[in-house]
Amino acid sequence: MNYFPKSIINQDCKIALAVYEVERLLYHIKPSSPGLDNIPTWIYHNCSYEIAHVVAHILNFFLFLRTVPLQWRQAVVTPVPKVAKPSTLSEYRPISVTPLLFRLAEKLVVSRWILAAIPARSIVDQFVFRPTGSTVCALTFLLHHVTATLERCSYVRCLMIDISKAFDRVDHPTLLTKINKLDLPPHAINWIISYLGGRSQILKRKGQLSASAEINTSIVQGSGIGPMLFVVMESDLSTMSSVNILLKYAEFISAI
Secondary structure (H helix, E strand, C coil): CCCCCHHHCCCCHHHCCCHHHHHHHHHCCCCCCCCCCCCCHHHHHHCHHHHHHHHHHHHHHHHHCCCCCHHHHEEEEEEEECCCCCCCHHHEEEEEECCHHHHHHHHHHHHHHHHHHCCHHHCCCECCCCCCCCHHHHHHHHHHHHHHHHCCCCCCCCEEEECCCCHHHCCHHHHHHHHHCCCCCHHHHHHHHHHHCCEEEEEEECCEECCCEEECCCCCCCCCCHHHHHHHHHCCCCCCCCCCCEEEECCEEEEC
């Protein structure tokens, strides 16, 4: 059976997602809140083998078309408190929930193309949103360089910066300029452009949904591709002197 529209059958099939690849991701999908479609994770997990062909067809269709459907670009925002008793809007973290199928597509785009396209040297000082990153690695890196510097100097000066609303302030034109510099195939770049454009969100609070509002900046917190786009956005942030060392952990930066 042919799972591609006739208009794209003759295109480069190297970008096509294999059914077995999609089935494996469906089976190992983690329990998570569904988006506006309300399709729960157990359907994708329990029926991974039966629906793998259909899901692969859907993902390949939009990947070949280099577009993200509008339904996937609409997120449900749930405000999560940053403190025990929040009193202002700034004390809430907006977590955007998109459809599970879209999050699956995001992870495939990240694993197959974005991770491979980001030069290792540009994220060597980033300790989150990467396969080998962790808080333990970040603290070990910091402690190593502090102790090494103290062997040569009598003191070490550290500058710790926590960037406020870092994800919300990502400028799309600047981000796309950096995306275009990566060694990404055209279909992946166009897919990301479609992902960033025409997005909207709905606030969910105590079971009630607000009116839809458009978004023309920021990257989605809680998405599969958002963290990697943030890594690309700040990958060119570096020190001006080789004497100094930079440590990044998402929007937290430490300079020595």
